[in-house]
Amino acid sequence: MSATARKTAPNAEDIRARKGSTPLVSLTAYTTPMARLMDAHCDFVLVGDSVGMVLHGMTSTLGVTMEMMVMHGQAVARGLDRAMMVIDMPFASYEHDPAHAFKNAARLMAETGAGAVKLEGGVEMAETIRFLVKRGIPVMAHIGLTPQSINTLGGYKVQGRDEQAKAVLADAHAVAEAGAFSVVLEKVPQGLADQITAEVAIPTIGIGASAGCDGQILVVDDMVGFFTAFKPKFVKRYAELGPQAEAAIAEYASDVRARSFPADEHVFPDQAPTKGPKT
Incomplete structure (x- = not known):
């Protein structure tokens, strides 16, 4: 079922225009309830492939x-x-060739109503980004640590130190010149992130980068403490909802085993009340 575009939402050009302005706010979301909670506070919401780790184990x-x-x-x-x-x-879904990437990007946008797609890679993906943008697909780029490439990067390591800095800087310029409207910088050293932000004409979105970026993004389940398998250095826990939820579940289990739940107020009487709404 196709989703209908929302008239009030900003678009890629609106995000691009925020370069050097008030920092852009973003979080990931994978579900309707979480999206509703962040809608009033975020400039854009990312449906991240991190869903595989966060929700699907x-x-x-x-x-x-x-x-x-x-x-x-x-x-x-x-x-x-x-x-x-x-x-x-x-x-x-996009690495094989630009035409294959377009087919999948068009499907994602048509079937979800997304305003843009995000893909990982720098210099090597510039041709694909250019191909998509020319055909009406706004692209957010993602460089530095690219999680889909962890097997070639040797794990979740900081990218861009020492001699690597030139390559990451080249990636940033390549995706900007190819037409990306913004670029995520993940696990990039602070100084390099600031340099990229100063040199490219599109907004930089930091995750483990620098407060000087044009915006920030976090995985919401990390930020509120629902995902506790590990905690990256760049995550600030604004709440510890995971332990609170576990405590609530434990209390519920105890009540059920003690037959104190459900109590009288949670069950229906044998006879319907004579006044008021039917039960």
């Missing part, structure tokens, strides 16, 4: 499929009225 993002991204994209779209929705292109 995968060890990396590599097993996430197009079907999963469509399903979660549709769910997030139902919860957004104000924020722009950007959706990740999953592993192996």
